[in-house]
Amino acid sequence: MTQPLILCVRAKAGLDEARQALTDPKALNQWLGEHSTVDLPGTFEFWGRCIPEGDAPHQRVLAYDGHTLTLGWTLGGEETTTEFTLVSEGDDSTLIKLTQSHFDYAEAVGNSNIRGVLQTFWALALANLVDHLEGRELTTRPDFTSAVFESEALIDAPIAQVYSSLTDSAKATAWFGYPVDIDLRQGGRFAMGGFDAGPGVEIVELVENRKMSMDWGPVGISTWELAESGGKTRLTFVMSGFDESNPPYGAWLGWLSGVAALRRYNELPDWQITV
Template identity: 45%
Template sequence: MSTLRKRIRITAPPRAVHQALTDRAALRVWLAEHAEVELPHRYEFWGRFTPSGEAPHQRLRHVDDSSLRFDWDLDGVTTTVDIGLTAETGPAPEGAATLLTLTQTGIPGWPDVLTEPGDRSLMHTYWALALANLVDYAEGRDPVVRCDFTSAELRGEVLIDADRLAVYESLTEPEQFSRWAGVKVDVELHEGGRWAMGGFDANPHPARITALRPGRSMSVDWHDMVQSWELADSGGRTRLTFVQSGFDQAAPPFDGWLGWLGGLVELRRFHEIKRWRPMWVEQHLEGIPEGLFTNT
């Protein structure tokens, strides 16, 4: 077991971020279907957007103006989540900014997180999506998507205020893809071509592009499931529909789905924020190959 650590930049002052973290109405927008908060004694969230969310499994241990700590029982194991807020130093052209650091103990390291069953193996991508939605909420945008853990239908839509061909290029051109997704990728952009997360040299079993309509859509076979997206013009904006299919319905691949949804949050920011910069400052999990992440 190892400790997960993530650090993210939020263009909002620490007081506003703390409010988003501790107000139950806010939590119901960006984090969970249900949330109850009575500081300093209670901090709970549950529902369909939370792993094993049939009931709350959190116990508040500490809270003050700049930190939050709670235990979260997952897979019969007590993990501890620590969240700390600090004002970002140095120039912040978009306004006041906060660095949020999150750690969670008792999480499988790499590559066990890819194969070990259970909710703890979801935490790396669970927090990637949750914190991305927190950024949107705290910065005044509506959160894009959440993962429904009670459904095997993995389908999401994002409306992006950008030209369809610009969005297509950012989804298919490796250098642009790596900027917003934060992951190195090599691509052979034709039907039958390889799609390799981490690059061709590091990925001996790449996915394959099974369908491609330039400017419109693409499907990729990842061996155990198929990932498809389609772009449509929508009132001067672009509607991106994203679907995963072809997997074992009894065991939906929520880990990868969470990661892609978190990426779509950043994709929208990439196109809509004039002076965009990656929100991720650090993503650490013991054993992750060096160079896999490109934006931290």
């Protein structure tokens, strides 16, 4: 059995607000799934196109005490355990901890089981939960019924600043929360984990302040483009060239959760990453 996945985020909201966002069906439908049914301590279900294997609800409540909610979630033919814990840090700050069993990094890299999406699925969901609690527009939500990977985000910062955040190794490492090394030139390399971990992937197209494409092999080609929009920056992100019969949802959600962090990094003066 693998070690449980643990993710933490901090929201500028009180404990009661965080609890409501987690347990109110209308709130859940805004930041998590399209559909939900909640009647605690007996029922907590979510489903829809934004949820892996979301054709129907596959969750059951294992425990709930007002601060911790523990679910059994059947995914990929096995029941996993998902746990939310809310920790008050004062009247206007709550730490939200997510613990998830049955995440295997090898399944994520190999795209061999839907459970491989769990890390990036929850990273994006928690980012959306924080934005919901803080009254910010959500960056995006996934669609597990589609093999078209294209998304947009409007970032309240000038193009040059956003471009630098995307292409400077130190800045990309800061907002992504993981070492990133970039040899910034067409034909250069982009390395998640840094060049010490391997050579990375090739940058196949680069236009200063506008566009970068990277070739990830079987996972496909990822491309982001920047455009000015009323003093802000519109970022369009696309993945293409992968096997559409087995879309790399985990990789796609990893980029989407990264874009959510990129927005906060550029827009919030007191931004800090929480993992």
